[in-house]
Amino acid sequence: MAHNPNEFTVRGACPHDCPDTCALVTTVVDGKAVRVAGNPAHRHTDGALCTKVSRYPERTHHPERILAPLRRTGPKGSGRFEPIGWDEALDDIAARLKDIAARNPQAIVPYSYAGTMGQVQSEGMAARFFNRLGASFLDRTICAAAGGEALVHTLGGKLGMKVEHFAEAKLILIWGSNSIASNLHFWRLAQQAKRDGARLVCIDPRRSETADKCHEHIALRPGTDAALALALMHELIRNDWLDHDYIARHTLGWEQLRERALQWPPERAAEVCGIPVEQIERLARDYGTTKPAAIRLNYGMQRVRGGGNAVRAIACLPALTGAWRHRAGGLLLSASGHFPVDRAALHRPDLLAGRTPRTINMVTIGDDLLRESSPAFGPKIEALIVYNSNPVAVAPESPKVVAGFAREDLFTVVLEHFMTDTADHADIVLPATTQLEHWDIHTSYGHTDVLLNRPAVAPVGQARPNTEVFRQLARRMGFDEPCFADDDETLCRQTFGDRVDFQQLLDQGFATLPVPEAPFAEGGFPTPSGKCEFFSARLAAQGLDGLPDHVPNHELAGSDPRHPLAMISPPARNFLNSSFVNVKSLRDIEGEPLLEISAADAAPRGIADGDVVRVFNDRGSYRCTARLSTRAREGVVNGLGIWWRKLGLDGSNVNELTSQKLTDLGRAPVFYDCLVQVEKG
Numbered sequence: 001m002a003h004n005p006n007e008f009t010v011r012g013a014c015p016h017d018c019p020d021t022c023a024l025v026t027t028v029v030d031g032k033a034v035r036v037a038g039n040p041a042h043r044h045t046d047g048a049l050c051t052k053v054s055r056y057p058e059r060t061h062h063p064e065r066i067l068a069p070l071r072r073t074g075p076k077g078s079g080r081f082e083p084i085g086w087d088e089a090l091d092d093i094a095a096r097l098k099d100i101a102a103r104n105p106q107a108i109v110p111y112s113y114a115g116t117m118g119q120v121q122s123e124g125m126a127a128r129f130f131n132r133l134g135a136s137f138l139d140r141t142i143c144a145a146a147g148g149e150a151l152v153h154t155l156g157g158k159l160g161m162k163v164e165h166f167a168e169a170k171l172i173l174i175w176g177s178n179s180i181a182s183n184l185h186f187w188r189l190a191q192q193a194k195r196d197g198a199r200l201v202c203i204d205p206r207r208s209e210t211a212d213k214c215h216e217h218i219a220l221r222p223g224t225d226a227a228l229a230l231a232l233m234h235e236l237i238r239n240d241w242l243d244h245d246y247i248a249r250h251t252l253g254w255e256q257l258r259e260r261a262l263q264w265p266p267e268r269a270a271e272v273c274g275i276p277v278e279q280i281e282r283l284a285r286d287y288g289t290t291k292p293a294a295i296r297l298n299y300g301m302q303r304v305r306g307g308g309n310a311v312r313a314i315a316c317l318p319a320l321t322g323a324w325r326h327r328a329g330g331l332l333l334s335a336s337g338h339f340p341v342d343r344a345a346l347h348r349p350d351l352l353a354g355r356t357p358r359t360i361n362m363v364t365i366g367d368d369l370l371r372e373s374s375p376a377f378g379p380k381i382e383a384l385i386v387y388n389s390n391p392v393a394v395a396p397e398s399p400k401v402v403a404g405f406a407r408e409d410l411f412t413v414v415l416e417h418f419m420t421d422t423a424d425h426a427d428i429v430l431p432a433t434t435q436l437e438h439w440d441i442h443t444s445y446g447h448t449d450v451l452l453n454r455p456a457v458a459p460v461g462q463a464r465p466n467t468e469v470f471r472q473l474a475r476r477m478g479f480d481e482p483c484f485a486d487d488d489e490t491l492c493r494q495t496f497g498d499r500v501d502f503q504q505l506l507d508q509g510f511a512t513l514p515v516p517e518a519p520f521a522e523g524g525f526p527t528p529s530g531k532c533e534f535f536s537a538r539l540a541a542q543g544l545d546g547l548p549d550h551v552p553n554h555e556l557a558g559s560d561p562r563h564p565l566a567m568i569s570p571p572a573r574n575f576l577n578s579s580f581v582n583v584k585s586l587r588d589i590e591g592e593p594l595l596e597i598s599a600a601d602a603a604p605r606g607i608a609d610g611d612v613v614r615v616f617n618d619r620g621s622y623r624c625t626a627r628l629s630t631r632a633r634e635g636v637v638n639g640l641g642i643w644w645r646k647l648g649l650d651g652s653n654v655n656e657l658t659s660q661k662l663t664d665l666g667r668a669p670v671f672y673d674c675l676v677q678v679e680k681g
């Protein structure tokens with residue numbers, strides 16, 4: 001068959017909030033992306049993508065893409081807009097921002113997260129713009145801050161095992177992760193280890209698809225992971241399954257931790273976690289006696305009040321057994337600390353020129369949008385610029401978030417691909433390019449390769465990259481520093497400077513960082529002491545507990561008779577947070593918003609499989625369909641997320657119920673620390 005001269009392939013990177021950061025190969029025919037596949041030359045991707053991103057052409061060329069700038073014509077949230085030209089939109093935005101900035105630029109707040117993980121289209125040009133403007137800082141805490149801070153205070157950074165070595169482990173604890181759904185390429189390595197005789201244990205309140213495939217599932221109560229980790233320590237001590245030499249040479253605070261752990265016999269932890277004593281004893285024996293033993297921790301288990309302490313407790317385990325000595329031993333939560341991003345060059349904090357704006361925590365945007373000016377808070381928020389995020393759907397305690405976004409005196413600009421719940425509340429919506437239409441460069445939190453993303457197709461409609469929007473706004477605001485003229489390829493080059501071979505990225509699409517095979521085999525933790533810090537003097541200096549401990553949930557199971565069920569809200573398998581919910585083929589697989597409930601909890605409430613139920617607490621009420629399922633343990637319901645509000649029954653989603661309370665470390669959200677009641681209806 002004759003080759004179509006208008007057919008070619010382009011190498012790229014998956015931009016989504018997933019540890020795998022896959023290398024993509026996009027096939028373009030006659031200017032349209034027709035296929036997106038995994039790059040077989042990239043060992044971590046190994047030619048395979050998840051179902052979601054395999055549908056990328058459907059997402060990029062989706063009939064509902066926003067094709068032109070839009071101005072609101074109806075009430076906020078109504079979704080009524082009219083198209084306008086780019087110049088008109090940008091002139092209007094710049095005029096509004098100038099007016100507010102003349103009074104106080106901190107009344108302007110950027111709101112962004114990991115809608116794209118690319119360094120350039122996330123904060124590349126945006127940070128320069130907001131720094132120059134003197135806008136409020138945004139504390140980007142919504143996903144990983146509790147666990148990240150815990151790692152920093154224990155290991156010294158977001159560092160850990162190289163993912164490829166999990167294939168050689170003999171015991172793998174998959175802790176707080178549904179890897180099949182959200183860390184697929186790690187799961188392939190775990191499967192390889194399993195074929196070679198490794199034992200897999202899944203620790204998760206939900207019996208996930210991953211739990212189904214492990215040798216054992218430990219369905220502990222949400223928010224009790226630290227209690228389990230402390231009991232494991234207790235058993236390691238009691239049975240002397242310790243590496244005394246490693247502890248003596250490479251850890252700090254052993255005697256204090258020992259004393260703490262000895263307060264946690266398995267019987268006590270079993271009571272707190274709601275699991276059998278024997279299960280804890282067996283897990284401790286497995287962990288203490290199997291070498292190499294590896295822990296794949298993920299962010300699910302840190303979305304509770306004590307999430308930071310839980311990660312600290314678990315992160316102590318490999319140092320107790322000396323698991324770090326082996327390249328297939330240790331722990332991985334995030335590898336992102338290995339990447340030498342030159343943030344000073346990319347984000348240009350020097351443009352602040354000595355100013356220190358106040359910080360808004362993205363988790364409490366609901367409360368903060370409803371606050372008046374005060375000496376403690378600073379100016380009332382007058383403008384929000386939202387990019388790479390859909391806060392109306394994903395931020396906790398939606399009733400307040402929606403009320404805030406509905407404020408008529410709030411000026412809201414949203415850069416988006418689709419009319420999300422947040423875009424519906426904008427004054428101006430700007431059409432953004434997808435990953436197939438722009439340049440970007442990527443770190444990863446699940447492996448240690450840098451990836452380059454080249455545009456494969458021209459921008460769809462009038463879409464523009466985020467960088468171009470901030471460049472154009474900067475020009476209109478009179479920001480004439482030369483850095484606002486940097487193009488996207490230049491921004492890609494500036495991200496790592498000469499720390500990564502850019503030519504190699506251009507030639508093959510990825511470059512591997514020189515990370516040691518077993519990073520802590522000989523200690524060398526990048527903490528102040530150079531050791532794994534069981535005791536953190538830095539935390540103690542903040543008035544916090546220097547040792548990890550079990551910190552009970554804000555909303556403790558059994559503490560509120562009106563709301564007796566604990567609810568977690570893990571992502572539905574075919575969505576990624578709120579991305580992909582509008583991709584019809586994926587939504588068809590998911591069907592409808594579901595609440596998984598155990599038969600034991602459904603029966604006394606007269607709930608049958610498929611019934612519409614009302615899930616409620618004092619914050620709000622949410623209707624969805626009940627799925628009687630062994631995936632839910634007794635006392636815990638699983639509200640699968642994150643559906644767009646407008647696609648759910650009654651135009652709401654599970655965040656109607658979650659709270660704006662924060663974690664012990666990292667000022668992060670507590671999505672899985674939430675008590676509810678469920679009734680038919």
Ligand code: SF4
Nearest residue numbers: 014018021022050053
């Ligand atoms: S979402 Fe994850 S698994 Fe899917 S293509 Fe992207 S990086 Fe790979």
